[in-house]
Amino acid sequence: MKRLLLAMAIIFAVACSAPKSEVAAEVAIIPQPLSLVQHDKSFTITPATALVCDAAELAPIVAYTKEYLALQSAESAPESNYIALSLDNSLAEEEYHLSVSAESVKIVAGGYGGAFNGVQTLFQLLPSDVYTKQMQLPATVQGCEVQDRPKFAYRGFMLDVARTFMEKENVLRYIDYIAYHKINKLHWHLVDNQGWRVEIKSHPDLAKVGGFRGGDSPLRAALGKWNEKYGGYYTQEEIKEIVAYAAVRNIEVIPEIDLPGHSEALLRIYPQMLCNYTNDKLDVNGNYDGRGVVCATKESNYRLLEEILAEVCALFPSEHFHIGGDEVNMSQWKKCPDCSAWLRKRGYTDGHKLEDMFVGRIQAILAKYGKVPSVWNEAAFGGGLSKKALVHGWKSAKVCKEVMMKGYRTIFMPQEFFYFDMRQSDHETGPVWGGAFDLRKTYSFDFV
Ligand SMILES: [Zn+2]
Structure with a gap:
């Protein structure tokens, strides 16, 4: 008789360490993204960091992100110190690109699922106390470019x-x-x-x-x-x-x-x-x-x-x-x-x-x-x-x-x-x- 309490089917390639980098701490994202390139231009989240999103359908993700990161909402992107979520319909629904620079973090996604996955990758680039919803600021996001879509x-x-x-x-x-x-x-x-x-x-x-x-x-x-x-x-x-x-x-x-x-x-x-x-x-x-x-x-x-x-x-x-x-x-x-x-x-x-x-x-x-x-x-x-x-x-x-x-x-x-x-x-x-x-x-x- 099968007495299962929990079973999990992880239908994708699972955790692997990212390639070692000379310039920065190792980034490990689960599941391993399609491509990850690290660089030394990290972004710093401060109490003044703005969250910008011009896609109404992503409103629940904006609210979700703000539960974890106490960010200020902004109508449009300031010159620097912002995190932006946007859609690009040339990407698949759950596909996203995440770019970290000294000025911003940009998540461009094919649809709702991609934007959500991009936010999870951002969380994984942050100190783990992000999951407590009380992360100490300032906090550093390791500089990198991620391109990802589920297998x-x-x-x-x-x-x-x-x-x-x-x-x-x-x-x-x-x-x-x-x-x-x-x-x-x-x-x-x-x-x-x-x-x-x-x-x-x-x-x-x-x-x-x-x-x-x-x-x-x-x-x-x-x-x-x-x-x-x-x-x-x-x-x-x-x-x-x-x-x-x-x-x-x-x-x-x-x-x-x-x-x-x-x-x-x-x-x-x-x-x-x-x-x-x-x-x-x-x-x-x-x-x-x-x-x-x-x-x-x-x-x-x-x-x-x-x-x-x-x-x-x-x-x-x-x-x-x-x-x-x-x-x-x-x-x-x-x-x-x-x-x-x-x-x-x-x-x-x-x-x-x-x-x-x-x-x-x-x-x-x-x-x-x-x-x-x-x-x-x-x-x-x-x-x-x-x-x-x-x-x-x-x-x-x-x-x-x-x-x-x-x-x-x-x-x-x-x-x-x-x-x-x-x-x-x-x-x-x-x-x-x-x-x-x-x-x-x-x-x-x-x-x-
Ligand atoms: Zn019968």
């Missing part, structure tokens, strides 16, 4: 708040950290067997009851929280706030509602969505029906799922919507008279064919709300998944490659390189099912 359009971070709930403020801090590294997608794993974390107004018990496990909850205790009722959820207002906070930071939030497996939280609230047989194998305490797979052949399930998914779709502007598809326990479908009959009638023995049908039905629902499905790699095993879907490969680097070779746009996030809840050495405690590895191994991954 990959999708640079993602996946956050699992289903197994471990994280308060809104902590989610916002994670967004800050990934923004500093120019990561532009947050894949937000909002539900799993251990909790339902998003308020659904038409079905309030999903979060109010299903957001908690242990104690008097219908969800069993799990993952170290054995003697307490544990959990939490996000209201729709909180989710909107998080999505907007991320958007300022050039981060698109992609929600995940994990279906049809990993669905214990949903199924403890709505047991009528289970397959049509009596489970004689209850939890060791005799209290919990441990089945976690939604019946694929009950029409009423698709109506209920549409009501739920429609509300979630409305909260996230992203066109991507992750619907899970991993680790479906096919034995539950095979024991179900209706699901097994569906397979038998079509001459199938592989449950993945039924998963293809289920995913196709959910894809059609999402299409009504303008969304394209993302799925975990198992959902690409049945052969019927639409090529429009984005596939997230978690199982292994080998599986990621196989999925990509089938023609799917594939997000590489193999557990054995990117699951950061794994222990980093044999001397630590923590999960090891994805392997024990440290950042050297993560950095060694060659996406190309």
